[in-house]
Amino acid sequence: MNGRGNTIKNARYSAIYGDRIAIGCSLCMSGDKSVVFVTGLCREKCYYCPVSSERIRNDVFFVNERKVSNIDEAISEIARSGSNSASITGGDPLERLERTISVIEALKSSFGSSFHVHLYTNGILSRKDVLKALEKVGLDEIRFHPTREQTLKKIEEAKKFTTIKVGAEVPAIPGKADELVRLAEFLDKIGADFLNINELEASESNFNSLMMRGFVISHNGKSIEVSASTAIAAMKLALKKGLKIPIHFCPASFKDSIQTKNRFLKTIYSDRKVYEKATREGTVLYGVLLEYNPEEAEKCIKDGLLYKCGNSLCFHPDDIKYLKRYNLGCKGEIVEAHPTKDRFVINREEVQL
Ligand code: SF4
Numbered sequence: 001m002n003g004r005g006n007t008i009k010n011a012r013y014s015a016i017y018g019d020r021i022a023i024g025c026s027l028c029m030s031g032d033k034s035v036v037f038v039t040g041l042c043r044e045k046c047y048y049c050p051v052s053s054e055r056i057r058n059d060v061f062f063v064n065e066r067k068v069s070n071i072d073e074a075i076s077e078i079a080r081s082g083s084n085s086a087s088i089t090g091g092d093p094l095e096r097l098e099r100t101i102s103v104i105e106a107l108k109s110s111f112g113s114s115f116h117v118h119l120y121t122n123g124i125l126s127r128k129d130v131l132k133a134l135e136k137v138g139l140d141e142i143r144f145h146p147t148r149e150q151t152l153k154k155i156e157e158a159k160k161f162t163t164i165k166v167g168a169e170v171p172a173i174p175g176k177a178d179e180l181v182r183l184a185e186f187l188d189k190i191g192a193d194f195l196n197i198n199e200l201e202a203s204e205s206n207f208n209s210l211m212m213r214g215f216v217i218s219h220n221g222k223s224i225e226v227s228a229s230t231a232i233a234a235m236k237l238a239l240k241k242g243l244k245i246p247i248h249f250c251p252a253s254f255k256d257s258i259q260t261k262n263r264f265l266k267t268i269y270s271d272r273k274v275y276e277k278a279t280r281e282g283t284v285l286y287g288v289l290l291e292y293n294p295e296e297a298e299k300c301i302k303d304g305l306l307y308k309c310g311n312s313l314c315f316h317p318d319d320i321k322y323l324k325r326y327n328l329g330c331k332g333e334i335v336e337a338h339p340t341k342d343r344f345v346i347n348r349e350e351v352q353l
Helices: 023-029 071-081 093-111 128-136 151-161 177-190 207-212 227-241 252-271 294-302 317-323
Strands: 008-010 015-017 033-039 085-090 116-121 141-144 165-172 194-199 247-250 284-289 307-309 312-315 331-337 345-352
Touching: 015 227, 023 033, 023 085, 023 116, 023 141, 023 252, 033 071, 033 093, 033 252, 071 093, 071 252, 085 093, 093 116, 093 128, 128 151, 141 151, 151 165, 151 177, 165 177, 165 227, 177 194, 177 227, 194 227, 194 252, 227 247, 284 317, 294 312, 312 317, 317 331
Parallel strands: 033 085, 085 116, 116 141, 141 165, 165 194, 194 247
Antiparallel strands: 008 015, 015 247, 284 312, 284 331, 307 312, 331 345
């Protein structure tokens, strides 16, 4: 503990330096946050960028896993997910400022002013008037990824001229703890609100360029070795220097194991079909008839054991024992899927009925 009472706490899935973390981070951890990918356009070409090739540098619009074509679709996907907050990301959302502003406006008017919104940007297009426009529509938190020296001034400007919570979000590049500490010192000096350090992620899109630079993939296949220890080393240095800025370290595995799982559990709660069974892992199970006796199937529909879903007849997995009492004479399958709008299938198992 230093003179100001800061410590480095090792929570189960992340490390926290200081007495608090950004609200955007805590909402993300509990699965309350939807991810609004406003555009893949970006003026930078960071060698470590983990954004998929399907998205990066393409002007595409996604909410969570769903590609959307307009703001109404975006809002309906967020409503379906049961989120109470959103992160606006890209690419660089400021490349499509009008769309970004419309999204924030629509979020606030659909879900209320307390619906928390944070925005990620590399800051290249940040200006006083841009920041003011974002503040006006109610942006709660802005996270700069300073890829250029000039961005530091933009962070200062955001802190000075707006009431938005201002911080930075950067990856921990192995061996670059000193750079992280310099950034933390700068943020501390200007009275910024937080620093979020992400473990360097390994993805299909950055794999080659990370390997070319001699980085090693961790055993979990999701992150780069030494990135986590670099972040922790930076936190220890911040502690030694007595910095006040709260620092949060977010491990790459956290995204799947906690954030996405918690978000899926929330989605299931608000968008579970009557024939679906929720699992603790954030997936749904449902049955589908493959071949069947139509007359018997009609009886099952009437008795509330089969449901028409598109061209299929579906059933709740717990109702197999009741369906076996009919003369369906058919095979079915139990499907396990993510609760995405299109129910992304991850497993199928045949059952006899
Ligand atoms: S600034 Fe961000 S989105 Fe753009 S290339 Fe770098 S990491 Fe990717």
